[in-house]
Amino acid sequence: MLRIPQTRYDLALLLDRLTIEGGVDLHLHSSCSDGAKTPQEVARSAKRNRLRAFALTDHDTMAGVVEAKEAAGDDILFFPGIECSAVDLGSEVHILGYFSRLFVSEIEAYLEERRRDRHDRNRRMLSKLRTLGYPIDEDSLTAYGGKGNASVGRVHMALWLVDYGGCESISDAFRALLSEGRPAYVPRPRHSIREVTNVIAKAQGVSVLAHPAQYGWCRCPEHPSTRTRLLERIMRCKNAGIDGVECFHGEATEEERRLLFDVTTELDLIRTAGSDDHGRVDTHAPMYFGSTRFV
Template sequence: MLKVDLHCHSNVSDGVLAPPAVAAYARKGGVDVWALTDHDEVGGIRAARAAAAELGMRFVAGVEISVTWANQTVHVVGLQLDENNRALIDGLAATRAGREARAREISAQLEQAGIPGAYEGALRYVANPDLVSRTHFARYLCELGICSTTSEVFRKYLTEGKPGYVPHRWATLSEAMGWIRGAGGIPVIAHPGRYKFDATAEGALFDEFRQLGGNTIEVVTGSHTPDQYATYAEIARRYGFLASRGTDFHAPGEARVEFAQLPPLPSSVTPVWHDWF
């Protein structure tokens, strides 16, 4: 059975490793088919594709686009896309705009909470200056010893209602799916179990996604708890969605599940890659 991982990040967005190093780490974990899906950025795909070829892995070009839906941030992964598509490139550039201003506001709020110099500290973890993210701040606060894990930083400082939370208006769901589909790609709702929607709102998200031409959700992902694998497998069957799988890897030791430990999709769902090879 092929081990497929279709959700992964490098230091081109908020990961730690360069794309070739992520490829090597994935291969070491037994991955046969691998996608790089950096946040709002396709600049790492060329290096990732070359590294995957050298390692004997099949490669899938991807991206993870930040979307504002019902006043929350939702992520839509695009798979099997043309990273040179001009509309996609321009759309992602527009989505990235405003990250620096948000980062400076996060830093100002953290300073008010007694943590000065967070912007400069976060920049030490940034490889792509267009993509300063909350994860970079989280790593810096861990470096300071304020929290022991990035998840703890998010809980205490970087989510809604906490002292370092700054909202940002991302792309619309329609825009993101238009860029992905226009580039020949497959839109996927990333880690649906991570969003704080009630059942009605979640159903509305899936309905709009389907109306816009979407037919795939992540079922097994490092951002889901094990019990959510079964929950979203059932939702995939109910909606007629295909299922995707991926670690949501950002850094060794930082993910909930490493490449080698992520379980396969349940046999009750149809993998999004069922007709790719």
């Protein structure tokens, strides 16, 4: 059975090697943030899918990693992880952090600050929703998760709006009310990529840029200009401390994946794969399988 290395360098190499070999899923969410399954259920699904390795990467919290590891046992390699928001040239991007330890004290103060930001934003968005005629409060969200150090956000509001607010789906709730520019939206403080990668590096973690295709960076992948701009963008992220790129995201097309793989390889960064499964039938892709191959 493989063991997770203790150094950042070796951890990065292992993440890359496992991705190239296939059968891994390094981007999964649980009910500790905006996923539908408990950490134990995520681990059991990973085992049922016969994955060789998986990571739990909840938003702004590592509250579920111990439970996921216990449920995984020694039958499957588990990476404790995190997903944090950052800003690149004014636009939001997400950074995945991977660690060798279940308890990462060096990052907890940062995560607690992020959770306070989320709580403040939730309070303001809920106030806007009530003004718009939706009788929702903070207690309403706990029915959809959010206990302890769990991370509550817009997805939980969307789930309430589907059940009680007349929205047809999570996507419908975001389009109508919760996305940027919509009536209930409130921005929250964002840190630079460098600030996020510094926090992860100080905890001996590995930083990976999540799902670049979702930012529109790979649009028209067959055009030479797309490759040129993508090189510039990922080089900027590398200079800000990024160790790798999630080349094989669940919602990326084959053409986008190939472009990201080629550019990431050219820039000597590690390549990772993650479905971004949230455990429910929605806009997110389902969990990968042990038979899934990426290259």
